[in-house]
Amino acid sequence: MTSNTDGEHHQTKKLRFKTVSSVQQSLSDISGDKSTKDVKCKDGDKSASLFAFLHVELTRGYLLEHDEERFSARREKVYSFIKIPQELEKFMAYGFFQCADSLLFVYTFLPLRFLIAFWSFFNRLFRRCFGLYSHPNKSILKPAETCDVLKGFILVICSILMCYIDTNMMYHLVKSQSVMKLYIFYNMLEVGDRLFSAFGQDTIDALFWTATEPRDRRREHLGVIPHLLFAMTYVFLHSLLVLFQATTLNVAFNSNNKSLLIIMMSNNFVELKGSVFKKFDKNNLFQVSCSDVRERLHLSVLLFIVVLQTMKEYMWKEERFWILAPDCILVLTFEVIIDWVKHAFITRFNEIPYGVYREYTVSLAYDVAQTRQKYAFSDHSDLVARRMGFIPLPLGVVITRVLVHAVKVDGLAAILLVFIAYLSLISVRVLVSIVILGKACDLIAQHQTDKNDNIHPTPKKEAKDLYSRDTPTPHKSPEVEVAPHKSPAQLQYLVLEDAIMTEPLVDASVGAAALFSNSAIDLNGVCYLNDKMNAQIKQESGDYLDTEIVS
Numbered sequence: 001m002t003s004n005t006d007g008e009h010h011q012t013k014k015l016r017f018k019t020v021s022s023v024q025q026s027l028s029d030i031s032g033d034k035s036t037k038d039v040k041c042k043d044g045d046k047s048a049s050l051f052a053f054l055h056v057e058l059t060r061g062y063l064l065e066h067d068e069e070r071f072s073a074r075r076e077k078v079y080s081f082i083k084i085p086q087e088l089e090k091f092m093a094y095g096f097f098q099c100a101d102s103l104l105f106v107y108t109f110l111p112l113r114f115l116i117a118f119w120s121f122f123n124r125l126f127r128r129c130f131g132l133y134s135h136p137n138k139s140i141l142k143p144a145e146t147c148d149v150l151k152g153f154i155l156v157i158c159s160i161l162m163c164y165i166d167t168n169m170m171y172h173l174v175k176s177q178s179v180m181k182l183y184i185f186y187n188m189l190e191v192g193d194r195l196f197s198a199f200g201q202d203t204i205d206a207l208f209w210t211a212t213e214p215r216d217r218r219r220e221h222l223g224v225i226p227h228l229l230f231a232m233t234y235v236f237l238h239s240l241l242v243l244f245q246a247t248t249l250n251v252a253f254n255s256n257n258k259s260l261l262i263i264m265m266s267n268n269f270v271e272l273k274g275s276v277f278k279k280f281d282k283n284n285l286f287q288v289s290c291s292d293v294r295e296r297l298h299l300s301v302l303l304f305i306v307v308l309q310t311m312k313e314y315m316w317k318e319e320r321f322w323i324l325a326p327d328c329i330l331v332l333t334f335e336v337i338i339d340w341v342k343h344a345f346i347t348r349f350n351e352i353p354y355g356v357y358r359e360y361t362v363s364l365a366y367d368v369a370q371t372r373q374k375y376a377f378s379d380h381s382d383l384v385a386r387r388m389g390f391i392p393l394p395l396g397v398v399i400t401r402v403l404v405h406a407v408k409v410d411g412l413a414a415i416l417l418v419f420i421a422y423l424s425l426i427s428v429r430v431l432v433s434i435v436i437l438g439k440a441c442d443l444i445a446q447h448q449t450d451k452n453d454n455i456h457p458t459p460k461k462e463a464k465d466l467y468s469r470d471t472p473t474p475h476k477s478p479e480v481e482v483a484p485h486k487s488p489a490q491l492q493y494l495v496l497e498d499a500i501m502t503e504p505l506v507d508a509s510v511g512a513a514a515l516f517s518n519s520a521i522d523l524n525g526v527c528y529l530n531d532k533m534n535a536q537i538k539q540e541s542g543d544y545l546d547t548e549i550v551s
Contacts, residue, residue: 080348100369108429147208162397243401461513
């Protein structure tokens with residue numbers, strides 16, 4: 001009902017229905033055959049003959065170009081499905097080297113930092129006793145030195161305690177069980193390992209903060225000693241669980257029948273079933289991807305432990321290694337293929353493009369940048385633990401225990417070989433760190449360039465977008481041309497120190513929150529869900545029946 005100055009008028013609405021003739025015309029257009037003219041829709045009349053129906057089914061053609069947008073989108077989905085393994089492996093490789101760098105730190109630079117911290121403690125204590133220390137009111141050890149001492153102390157004590165665990169008795173205890181019991185036991189160990197990893201980093205962080213918290217604040221904690229005992233208990237229990245995992249794998253590899261190994265490999269299909277058919281967004285997929293990186297390195301360490309234990313039992317015979325190597329390669333290959341299939345279908349079902357893995361890699365690069373500052377928020381291994389749930393201390397304890405029992409150090413030559421091996425580990429760790437840092441600088445520089453291009457597009461780029469969309473010509477933006485002339489030191493200074501101290505290098509969701517969250521990542525300006533296809537509906541011309549509705 002509408003009103004105006006002249007009076008009230010009734011508004012009419014029309015419903016338009018197609019007539020029978022227009023429907024028959026549409027059917028004839030679809031079939032492309034004159035036989036459809038025989039179709040009669042009058043009361044009680046039957047349709048065309050069976051011969052005409054079969055003729056239409058056998059001779060009608062398809063014009064796929066009329067639905068070009070939908071079929072092009074389907075083809076792009078197939079191409080994205082094929083590209084997922086390549087993009088996933090780039091992210092996996094970068095994350096794997098970050099976890100490996102964190103694990104190598106435990107055996108290379110942590111002992112050196114531990115000794116330097118002890119030397120600094122006694123040196124400063126001696127100087128304070130004679131009034132030569134310039135800061136008498138401050139703590140003797142710096143926060144970083146306190147954390148190094150606590151890490152080294154936990155590693156040494158737990159390694160000593162693990163030496164009292166009899167692996168032979170553990171091996172025969174596991175081997176005496178049935179196959180199904182071992183399968184259930186291995187699944188329980190895997191779940192327990194994930195739960196320990198999720199809770200363990202909080203325990204270690206609580207210890208570090210309790211030991212380094214400023215003393216002028218009100219006491220709101222239990223004390224350093226209870227936190228230290230709690231952290232040692234956690235590391236010991238987690239190391240014992242990892243040792244049980246390695247023993248179960250050892251039984252599976254060295255058993256006469258490979259049924260247990262096959263059943264354990266088939267466990268990946270259970271993981272595939274539990275992941276593929278769930279709803280994921282980009283943040284949840286990031287957590288799953290980081291968990292897969294950590295799981296791949298964890299499996300590699302377990303296989304390394306199995307090889308060491310088996311070679312020790314067979315007196316380091318080369319023939320046994322070549323018998324064991326195919327099974328190890330098979331397990332790793334199976335793990336990689338399952339990851340490919342899982343991520344390909346997750347991205348397929350949730351409409352997530354394959355470019356999301358590059359953004360995940362950029363997020364890890366920002367983590368590397370934050371840990372390479374002069375005064376970082378935390379140790380780089382702590383950041384890796386928060387991102388991927390990887391805690392190197394339990395694995396370090398287990399590897400130390402296995403190496404102590406597998407390798408006997410007798411004589412000067414053995415000590416020299418151990419020293420050479422230590423120098424080799426330091427060289428590998430330095431090389432891995434340099435590669436990770438260089439890759440991080442390249443990724444951050446490219447990310448900043450892309451962000452600046454999106455915010456301030458160049459006139460050349462605007463002209464390209466307006467006039468050359470169909471035939472793009474290759475060109476380089478000014479930032480890309482200037483970036484290669486920058487030295488690595490200058491790039492590191494601008495990105496790692498100046499940008500973070502004066503202006504956040506990443507957004508608010510990635511800054512300090514990235515240190516304490518496993519899902520906060522910088523993914524601004526990136527669209528992960530495909531835009532909905534706007535279907536263009538063409539109105540058909542034809543005869544209509546008009547019905548008026550008066551309101």
